[in-house]
Amino acid sequence: MDSETVEALRRYTLLESPTGDRRSLDTLAAALETDAAHAGFHVDRERHPTGDHLIWTLPARDTDGGPILLLSHYDTVWPVGTLAELPWTVDGDVIRGPGVYDTKAGLAALLTAVRTIAGGPHPELRVIVVADEEIGSPTAGGLVRAEANRATAILGLEPPHPGGDLKTGRRGSTRARITITGVEAHAALDPDTGVSAIDELVDQLTGIRGLVTGRQVLLNTGTVAGGGRTNVVAGHAHADLGLRFLDPVDEEAVLGGLHALHPVRGGATITTELLSHRPTWRPGPAGERLLGRIREIAAGIGQDIGGRPADGAADTNTTGALGRPTVDGLAPRGGGAHARTEWVSAAGITERTALLAALLRHL
CATH class of the missing domain: 3.30.70.360 (Alpha-Beta Plaits)
Incomplete structure (x- = not known):
């Protein structure tokens, strides 16, 4: 078990963050920004009355590759007080709590991955952490589109398919x-x-x-x-x-x-x-090429990973529909999104942290 990343996930989970609850979102945003700055990011915000979108930038180091855009969110569907009924627990490989799977584990894995590549070559990294994704990102669309148009690859940190396969299209x-x-x-x-x-x-x-x-x-x-x-x-x-x-x-x-x-x-x-x-995101050549490269990099660290379209929607709908090279589902495996059975795999956190670090070095 990756104890450092699990501890970060625990801190994020205990800071409940329902969509639209500005006070709660601000509290979690401050914790995330502190960890992002510790990982080397320059942190900024696009401010909105219902919750700020977080924008993190890590300049390129010793590489000419184009920027990678990573998309995530820090709002959840769970109201404040859910922890009383769905507390943080760790039972072997199963970690439970509101928002652990969708998608606070993805944020914890990303920040650990970025710390592990410090000092080595990597492209510019841009991260957008949206405040209102769970209601369709009504205030984030323009920001996501603008960032997508300058990125050479877009990686979504939403939960994967059951078992861990990635998402290559969305309704x-x-x-x-x-x-x-x-x-x-x-x-x-x-x-x-x-x-x-x-x-x-x-x-x-x-x-x-x-x-x-x-x-x-x-x-x-x-x-x-x-x-x-x-x-x-x-x-x-x-x-x-x-x-x-x-x-x-x-x-x-x-x-x-x-x-x-x-x-x-x-x-x-x-x-x-x-x-x-x-908008509808249908699989296309740019995304298929990106998936192929991700699979090659994953194989290089001993991971076998596939990809296929998904029914749910996310901010990658916007980037994929623009024809930009997009793959989603890079958060750790688990299950029960939006359900009281929500859980994430501790082993999956370790796997995804390693994969993200490899992708940030080699994409």
Whole structure:
């Protein structure tokens, strides 16, 4: 067991960091920045009201290779207080705690790997640690795109496939809000002068279901809200949709359809807003070449690793969809992401630390 890296993971896990909790995120960010500076990084931030994105830079040393961009995040899906029910534990190879797998172990492994290559040749390293990845990185897209366009390789520090294989593509992921504005009226005395936003929303949701029928699209209506009183025709209603895409053509058609929605009822209005958007990342030649090189380097240290597309979304959707050489899943193996069974392998931490160090030397 890599005791130093596990101890860092323990410290990070005990600093709970749910998305949007600025105070908690700041506390963990300070700890991460201290460790990053100790590893040799220059640390900076892109500031946002809901949580700052961390930007770390390590200048190139004795090499002409282009910069490597590493993507991670420090927010989790777990609210403060989860440790009381899901405490930090180490039982043989199994380490448990909120966020250990997704993806604090990846951060701990990276920082240890960077310390091990100190003094040797390596390209410029740029690390972005996002504060709102778990809700689709709504404030980080521009930063990720700008950094990706200057990088020769992008490595994602999200969890791998079960067993440790890497991720070479991802479904597109969009959160959209459909907002209906109707006309309030007394539901008994003057109903005909009202326009029900709730009734309009129900009809629109039925139409949206038809929009995705026959396409390789997952649609989940996650929340519905509206109205206020049973004796008042509802003047407002909205629904939040989660959409996943395999094909960019379907993605363009469905999102275009959402923006082109027309009301069924006179007097109703519809607004479509994308709360977050990660484009479909399909495997391509640049990513396949990068995976091939990673496999060669891994074989050189005795590791056999594969790669294939994944269903979940991450910030590598953005870089992969740009056609930039991208591979994800370089955090340690484990399981139970977003579940109370979340765990990470202690041996996997050691394996990934060694692999990351080798990649940072030889990519």
